[in-house]
Amino acid sequence: MHHRQLTRLSALLGSLMISSLAQAGITNGDFANGLSGWQTFGDVAAPNSTLVLTTATLGADDYPLANGHYNVSGQDAGAIGIPGGLEDFVGAALGSLDPDPINHTSVLWEGSAAQQSFAVQAGDTLRFDWNLLSADRDFADQAFIVIKASSGSGLQVLALANASLATNVVPGNSDLRQTGLNQLSHTFTGSGMVTLFWVVADLDDSAKTSLLTVDNVALTSAVPEPTMALLALLGLGGWGVMRRRQG
Incomplete structure (x- = not known):
């Protein structure tokens, strides 16, 4: 040569x-330092180095269980569909995160979110583990992620699951069902700064709580x-x- x-x-x-x-990569993707590096809306905490988001308030969401039984932070889940609510936190138009954002035949009611911004390059892959748990047997509470690019290319919404898919028994808790542990993998096609949001939300009513857990968030670089x-x-x-x- x-x-x-x-x-x-x-x-x-x-x-x-x-x-x-x-x-830049992901800051505190294993949540060993609690919520350091993350911004939150509603009822969000990181007990036992796992991110937990819920639809719980401090009220009687899960009667006859005690008020706030599934609340993890001491803060109510936030409203959706009003100014200052979850859509504003995400940077989305009111009603645009509903399962039917055109006719709004089914609407998100209240929920929680967590977000972090970081740099990506085309070909980088985001991975994380997640599990949806729910006490709601009547409505399909939603769990999803939103990816917002600084380039102004709009919001990308990726569904994780809804409460109707949480069918597995939670050991030691007859009230909850779960999807079980899953992993999401997403490869970015563009480069620049992005903001990643996790969202869990009640659908059509605020009775009964759903919880989204997240862990092992990592960004694998496409370059050496x-x-x-x-x-x-x-x-x-x-x-x-x-x-x-x-x-």
């Missing part, structure tokens, strides 16, 4: 390493990690020295 080709490859790997270093790029550079350097000695 000629010296000029070696120089070009070194420059390329160097730029990849810089690009990878520039990625700094360590790998550095090793590649060192390898090229050593190969170049060997070639010069042979020459």
